[in-house]
Amino acid sequence: MAKITQRFLSEVKEHLEPSDVLDHFTSLPEDEVYMITQLQEAGHREKACMKFLKLILKRENEEEILENVDKLINAFREEGYQRLVDCYENTDDEDRAADEDFMEFLFKMTKPELMNEIDAASLIPILLAKGYIKVKDQQYLNSLQVGDRSEACRELVRRMKKKHKHWAAALFDALNETQPALLTKIDPGATNDELVQKGLVAAPESSPAPSTEIDSEEEYNSDLEKYDKEVSEKTMKRKKVPEMRLRPYQLELAESAINGHNTIVCAHTGTGKTWVALHITKEHLLKNPEGRVVFLARTNALVEQQFNLFQKYIPDKKIYHLHTATKECLGMNLVFEDHHVFFLTPQILLNNINNKRISLSDVSLLIFDECHHTRKREPYNNVMKQYLTMKRKEKKVPQVVGLTATLGVGDSTTESGALQHMLKLCANLDVYDISTVTKNIEEFQKHVAIPKRETIKMGEKEKDPLKSIILQNIERIEEYISTTEVNNNKQLNPMWQKKPKRKDGKHYQRWTVHFRNKVSCKLRNNKQLVREVHAAMTHLAAYNEALDVNYLMNRDHVIEHLQRKFEDDLKTIDTASTKEKEFLQMIMEFCKKAGEMKVEMNLYLKLMREKMVEFVGEYEEVKGMVFIQTRATAFALAQYLSQELASLGIRAAPFTGTNSSETSKGMPDAQKNETLDNFRKGDVNVLVATSVGSEGIDVPDCNFIITYNYTGNEASVIQMSGRARRHGSTVAHISDQAIQRREEVSLQKARLMDEAFRRLYMMHPDDRMGKILKYQSEIRNVDDSLSVDEASKAKKPFQLICFKCHAQAVSNTDLRLYVGQHRVVTNPDFRSRCEFDTNTTPSRYTISIIRCVKCKLKWGTTFKIETLEIPVLKVTAFLFTTGGEEPHRFKKWGKVSLHIESIDKQELLDIYKDTPELEEPDD
Numbered sequence: 001m002a003k004i005t006q007r008f009l010s011e012v013k014e015h016l017e018p019s020d021v022l023d024h025f026t027s028l029p030e031d032e033v034y035m036i037t038q039l040q041e042a043g044h045r046e047k048a049c050m051k052f053l054k055l056i057l058k059r060e061n062e063e064e065i066l067e068n069v070d071k072l073i074n075a076f077r078e079e080g081y082q083r084l085v086d087c088y089e090n091t092d093d094e095d096r097a098a099d100e101d102f103m104e105f106l107f108k109m110t111k112p113e114l115m116n117e118i119d120a121a122s123l124i125p126i127l128l129a130k131g132y133i134k135v136k137d138q139q140y141l142n143s144l145q146v147g148d149r150s151e152a153c154r155e156l157v158r159r160m161k162k163k164h165k166h167w168a169a170a171l172f173d174a175l176n177e178t179q180p181a182l183l184t185k186i187d188p189g190a191t192n193d194e195l196v197q198k199g200l201v202a203a204p205e206s207s208p209a210p211s212t213e214i215d216s217e218e219e220y221n222s223d224l225e226k227y228d229k230e231v232s233e234k235t236m237k238r239k240k241v242p243e244m245r246l247r248p249y250q251l252e253l254a255e256s257a258i259n260g261h262n263t264i265v266c267a268h269t270g271t272g273k274t275w276v277a278l279h280i281t282k283e284h285l286l287k288n289p290e291g292r293v294v295f296l297a298r299t300n301a302l303v304e305q306q307f308n309l310f311q312k313y314i315p316d317k318k319i320y321h322l323h324t325a326t327k328e329c330l331g332m333n334l335v336f337e338d339h340h341v342f343f344l345t346p347q348i349l350l351n352n353i354n355n356k357r358i359s360l361s362d363v364s365l366l367i368f369d370e371c372h373h374t375r376k377r378e379p380y381n382n383v384m385k386q387y388l389t390m391k392r393k394e395k396k397v398p399q400v401v402g403l404t405a406t407l408g409v410g411d412s413t414t415e416s417g418a419l420q421h422m423l424k425l426c427a428n429l430d431v432y433d434i435s436t437v438t439k440n441i442e443e444f445q446k447h448v449a450i451p452k453r454e455t456i457k458m459g460e461k462e463k464d465p466l467k468s469i470i471l472q473n474i475e476r477i478e479e480y481i482s483t484t485e486v487n488n489n490k491q492l493n494p495m496w497q498k499k500p501k502r503k504d505g506k507h508y509q510r511w512t513v514h515f516r517n518k519v520s521c522k523l524r525n526n527k528q529l530v531r532e533v534h535a536a537m538t539h540l541a542a543y544n545e546a547l548d549v550n551y552l553m554n555r556d557h558v559i560e561h562l563q564r565k566f567e568d569d570l571k572t573i574d575t576a577s578t579k580e581k582e583f584l585q586m587i588m589e590f591c592k593k594a595g596e597m598k599v600e601m602n603l604y605l606k607l608m609r610e611k612m613v614e615f616v617g618e619y620e621e622v623k624g625m626v627f628i629q630t631r632a633t634a635f636a637l638a639q640y641l642s643q644e645l646a647s648l649g650i651r652a653a654p655f656t657g658t659n660s661s662e663t664s665k666g667m668p669d670a671q672k673n674e675t676l677d678n679f680r681k682g683d684v685n686v687l688v689a690t691s692v693g694s695e696g697i698d699v700p701d702c703n704f705i706i707t708y709n710y711t712g713n714e715a716s717v718i719q720m721s722g723r724a725r726r727h728g729s730t731v732a733h734i735s736d737q738a739i740q741r742r743e744e745v746s747l748q749k750a751r752l753m754d755e756a757f758r759r760l761y762m763m764h765p766d767d768r769m770g771k772i773l774k775y776q777s778e779i780r781n782v783d784d785s786l787s788v789d790e791a792s793k794a795k796k797p798f799q800l801i802c803f804k805c806h807a808q809a810v811s812n813t814d815l816r817l818y819v820g821q822h823r824v825v826t827n828p829d830f831r832s833r834c835e836f837d838t839n840t841t842p843s844r845y846t847i848s849i850i851r852c853v854k855c856k857l858k859w860g861t862t863f864k865i866e867t868l869e870i871p872v873l874k875v876t877a878f879l880f881t882t883g884g885e886e887p888h889r890f891k892k893w894g895k896v897s898l899h900i901e902s903i904d905k906q907e908l909l910d911i912y913k914d915t916p917e918l919e920e921p922d923d
Helices: 006-015 030-041 045-057 062-079 082-089 096-101 103-109 120-129 135-147 149-163 167-178 180-186 192-197 217-228 248-258 273-287 300-313 346-354 379-392 415-429 441-445 465-482 493-497 506-522 527-552 555-565 567-571 578-596 603-618 631-644 669-681 714-721 737-762 765-778 828-833 905-912
Strands: 263-266 293-296 319-321 341-344 365-369 399-404 433-435 452-457 624-627 652-655 686-689 704-708 730-735 799-802 808-811 815-818 822-825 834-837 848-852 858-865 868-873 878-881
Touching: 006 045, 006 082, 006 149, 030 045, 045 062, 062 082, 082 149, 120 135, 120 149, 120 167, 135 149, 135 669, 149 167, 167 180, 248 263, 248 273, 248 433, 248 441, 263 273, 263 415, 273 293, 273 300, 273 365, 273 399, 293 300, 293 346, 300 319, 300 341, 300 669, 341 346, 346 379, 365 379, 379 415, 415 737, 415 765, 452 737, 465 527, 465 555, 465 578, 493 506, 506 527, 527 555, 527 578, 527 603, 527 631, 555 567, 555 578, 555 631, 567 578, 603 631, 603 704, 603 730, 631 652, 631 686, 652 669, 714 737, 730 737, 808 828, 815 868, 815 905, 828 834, 848 868, 858 905, 868 905
Parallel strands: 263 399, 263 433, 293 341, 293 365, 319 341, 365 399, 452 730, 624 686, 624 704, 652 686, 704 730
Antiparallel strands: 799 808, 799 878, 815 822, 822 868, 834 848, 848 858, 858 868
8 A cells, every 4th residue: 555645745735625525534523524614615725635634644543544545545536636546556657748748738728818719618528528527517617607718718727637637638639629720729839820821810911929938937837836826616716707797677676675675676587687686785795794695595406506606706705505415504603604695495594593593683685586485384484474573573684685577466366366466475575665677678678588479289189098008007906995994994985085086187196195194194003004005005196197198208108107116116026015016016017018009109299299390490509498297207208309309409308396295206406407507508408397497497598498288377387488588489388178278377367467566566655565564464473384392392202103104113212303403313223123225325414214124115314423323314204103192294393293302412422332233134
């Protein structure tokens, strides 16, 4: 084994960014990790490196040092620090001469006038494929490319150089592949005649300019050293801040907020409301240097999108992105004093407020993205209920700014009802002023494209043999349930008898979920039946989705959907119960029978294909979105378009929600971000999205939108159309008669909304304020939608049992509340009741998945505190039983009405540190 040399330590100190490798050292004390990241983010990267190295290498135990060294080198390999790996292993520097040959090339390339000519976007995929940059590098560089491509080039060079010795050769090869003509211009040996011949410079009209060659090697090295000292993007201390120029109508939209008023900025999708919010933030902090701005968005993907934009344009202020993968999401106070602008979801903010980490009075400006969701029991409204309670108590509250393309009308069907809905929204946000464009209308309308609208009717299918087989399987499962105790149970029979007659659509899907939950609560004395009904409802829900896929897609897509849905269950079919095996065998039989059937192409899918082909011929550049109802169909359609229309240049990808439902998995944030990045840079040119794609996300201007048997409410109809922002764009609706009727209702509501908004804006300010104050007085001080106060929770014994099979899991005596958020198990014997799935990607926050040893239901995850692995439970995986009372299921831990005692870190460590490892239990 090679030794740690001074040269190796110097290389690490010069090139490593510690945050890249911290997740590989999960046993490090959290306070030390926090200190290292804070040093790095404050611009003291070298100090952070030294602290990190000291932490892992200065150990009393030599074996532990060697273990940490091995772990460090593996971390370098995984994170792309090949130059550090080579330095440690003393690899012969065979290509050193080649690198030296490129030194002059590097200097030439970093000249500002040349950096503007290099297309980083074309280099990034090549360098990613060859391992010179990582996916996370790709994502950040793409965001830079949007605003300042020369900065993207410089950052690309910096990231390659810090990790690879032979970065210059790799960059030269990539340029040779993408912009060979530019290499001639960069080549210091190129003659002026060569440059003129290739059209890279104009022919001289007079004597050539004096040579600008570098005369001094010292001067050259000084310039490189200056370049090397540029700080990383994580410190956000750039030498050049991209210029932000707002249009006159955007300045008008920001005017009220800049004057300190609470307001809703209301403008069409694609008109730059985020830029308006950025301008408001900059002006607010200019007037309030000690202010704190909190920007809220409803999903992690939207939060990260806005964070990436803001950090680029206000690098002189410290900006922080709080998300569920960081410990600061529960300790916002740890970073609050050192930062100026925070990006997070409303629930993270609520958690910090409820845990008294911060107060709303600490915030000076509160921005709500897509603020029309501030209603009923949504997280936005929960934040504002706290705000209004503080305001009534005459406590300091922040300024509020909402951003939206439309206020919506709710359930209203009349103009007066729509106006009332809007006034209540204003009351919830404590807004008396609406910011919309009135002075710069002509200029504003230049940036609002009105797409042409097409409607394509889907006729009735003459025959559908696949649908008949699916319905037969549904009927078989329903008949089985009718023969069980469920049919005779007085509490369950009424709900069973009310099962929807139509087996397709979301109504039946919701019924399967609700009935499964009710059975689990009511039949606690029959564990076997509970497990069988759970399996039955899961299969019914899958067949319900299969009907939707079959309606709009081809046979093979239905088969693929069911196989993917039960992929894990089919692998473990030998351990399943008799009835579970029967249901799985039905799936296999269906797939086999369907695969042998001779079926024609789905006529509806044919309409979709024809319209897509038409758009390819109509538009020079294809860039569009297709909206679909279900996740299953979105994945199937994206796959179909990419495969069948690849020759026409169609590259499609699905885009669905993050949160998993009771019946389907969500799309991870990382995958969503990667998909959006690919769509922005053109690697994907058709996005197949569920409703999540209709609002908030920043996508390139599309020249077509297709709704494939899908419609939304009046707000989403406007927002979907707003995605078609290029002039001459088209919105095409391919739908059956039922969807067309719903679409017409939504369009009528949209017209109603426009008129109600006009009335709202034209109201006298005193009259509008009076009505808003009246609605605010009706808002109760007590917020029954927030978490139950710990002091009021019942202090009595309870048990947690598996939701699927009713196996005993843990009692209240072995359950504790850790750091005010995590419900951890304090009894090490708990491990005998579950199994640990390590086939997940480990991180600092999730080491393995906990599953019920009997039915394999996911119970939660584990995380590490120092060297110990601690179980953390998922509330929806359990039923809560208290004595002889009926079991109860909670959707969120905050809703649990039973008291759980708290525990601190040291107490938890004391319980687990002397516990021997248990062997995996047999099935």
